[in-house]
Amino acid sequence: MFEWHEKRTTTPDGVYRVLRAAILDGSVPPGGQLREAHIAADLGISRSPLREALTLLENEGLVVKVPFRGAFVAEVSAEEVAEIASVRLLVEPYAGELAADALRGAERHRLVKATEDLRRTTDEDDIPASIDAHLQFHRLFYDLSGHGVLRELWGGWETKLRLYLSVDHRSYDDLHEIADDHERLAAVALEGDVEAFRRELAAHFQSALSAGPPDKET
Amino acid sequence: MFEWHEKRTTTPDGVYRVLRAAILDGSVPPGGQLREAHIAADLGISRSPLREALTLLENEGLVVKVPFRGAFVAEVSAEEVAEIASVRLLVEPYAGELAADALRGAERHRLVKATEDLRRTTDEDDIPASIDAHLQFHRLFYDLSGHGVLRELWGGWETKLRLYLSVDHRSYDDLHEIADDHERLAAVALEGDVEAFRRELAAHFQSALSAGPPDKET
DNA sequence: TCGTCGTCGATTGTCAACAATCTAGCCATG
DNA sequence: CATGGCTAGATTGTTGACAATCGACGACGA
Incomplete structure (x- = not known):
């Protein structure tokens, strides 16, 4: 569902770049939910580095995290x-x-x-x-x-x-x-x-x- | 060593505020290292939310994280x-x-x-x-x-x-x-x-x- | 038939243990 | 005596499992 097939990022903040690219490419539509378990499984990594990447993206304004609800890609007005x-x-x-x-x-x-x-x-x-x-x-x-x-x-x-x-x-x-x-x-x-x-x-x-x-x- | 004694923050991003206050109060001098294990023990929480808070602070420019070296409070020039x-x-x-x-x-x-x-x-x-x-x-x-x-x-x-x-x-x-x-x-x-x-x-x-x-x- | 409540499933938040990496000190060697 | 490699300790990065929370479905009663 994502497209890291080429780079095969290990774990640090390459995850951040992969997610960012996926969002900007439209692979995940604005308003769409980013489920941690699913993404982590797809990338073959654990949820911790993924959560860190999501935090990065949230600060950048690309995703919005709602407590206990999940992370959604932001809609830029x-x-x-x-x-x-x-x-x-x-x-x-x-x-x-x-x-x-x-x-x-x-x-x-x-x-x-x-x-x-x-x-x-x-x-x-x-x-x-x-x-x-x-x-x-x-x-x-x-x-x-x-x-x-x-x-x-x-x-x-x-x-x-x-x-x-x-x-x-x-x-x-x-x-x-x-x-x-x-x-x-x-x-x-x-x-x-x-x-x-x-x-x-x-x-x-x-x-x-x-x-x-x-x-x-x- | 920190000063959360009053608020007794649970875990979400209150950790972030506590750390921020500690840094701005000068409790941790610029250039000083922030050791995860120590801080987590002091606050009575795990390292996961603490790392998240550190990521927040890094984006804000208050701390600088060096891979495998640690997190240091930034020095604003x-x-x-x-x-x-x-x-x-x-x-x-x-x-x-x-x-x-x-x-x-x-x-x-x-x-x-x-x-x-x-x-x-x-x-x-x-x-x-x-x-x-x-x-x-x-x-x-x-x-x-x-x-x-x-x-x-x-x-x-x-x-x-x-x-x-x-x-x-x-x-x-x-x-x-x-x-x-x-x-x-x-x-x-x-x-x-x-x-x-x-x-x-x-x-x-x-x-x-x-x-x-x-x-x-x- | 409609509204309310309880339970279930799914998802996120947190925790403690394991692996990878770096720094410091020591010993051997030139 | 200086220098190089090496081992040990400490610290960060990652993992998998556990706990807390939310939304939805379905049963029950008015």
Whole structure:
């Protein structure tokens, strides 16, 4: 039922990665229950390391544990994504500013590659790959900012965003527009124009979210 | 060696709170090792829930676990505090803006109380209480912002800041100045002047950090 | 027929023992 | 005397079994 067939993880926190991958791949649907005994048996390990991995995932916000009820994969709401976007609008331009030197210099090829990947995957309508490329693009600024807290911040958001995007493809109505957005973002980032970066980012969120939430169901 | 004598926590995540309190109280110095068997015996519980609590604390950044070596309480560096400050400078004014309505309205008394607490505790040179009041003051903006992600952000920072402040009192050379800073902060927050808030906050960090790091030891 | 209560099965939380690993001290050796 | 390997103790990681709790099914009574 899971897909660790290749890596055959031993026990430490590789379990964590396996579960995370399974959740993000959609092998376990949001709201679905994660039964410890079953998973532990499948992975050929005991429940202790599994519980540890579940605790990790709970802190990351990917699963919700209810006492004596079990662990369920979280459902990321459009509201939460919007909240994350509102904070990203504040910090991501700063990350871009800090990363500007690296982007213009030795690491420029990574930005170019990320942009090209996003363009190619959207052209091919390869949604999963485009999500990867999309997240990789934004991650770049945090990675190259040389700012540990910023990097940590993005790490906490990326999984949630990936889960949301994997489930909810509505925001991907117009893939080409997304590629356009990011080419403009890359351009202003290279220029080092923080304010323009913020504007482009806001526009990007606008187009993504406007396509987005249909109507509240909860 | 620990101080759960009052609450007599059973087992769930109360262990987590006990350990956290012990670390923040300085009962276990930064860098000190947390031996599972010993702690479990002291608390009268097994190692399983204890390990879970340690995992929680590791994610929170309060302890660092090295495989087969043990768990050690983290040492928060001045650099990390500075990084947190640089991000707070971006998001805290936003939190204040979102909280402005509540602060001017029904929840105004909480801001007044926090400001008074900070003034009183600094006047009395009660350092631990002033740290509480100080953190409580800033937390207020995040709490009242009605923004889940912002609140979560602050929650992740507060423990680290508290640990840093508990150990490193250098930034508390001039307690009165800190009280002054926050009275100005409260004033501009009530006015709803975001840019002024940002300036006051920057000045606050400036005065705190300039007093701060003596010289690198790591 | 509907509501309530008790029991059963399933699942999570906890415990104590076993295996794997690391550090410290000692002894032999160059 | 310094250095290398080795053994012993301590500590963490893992396992399987036991206890506590919850939800659901079914019987009973109004």
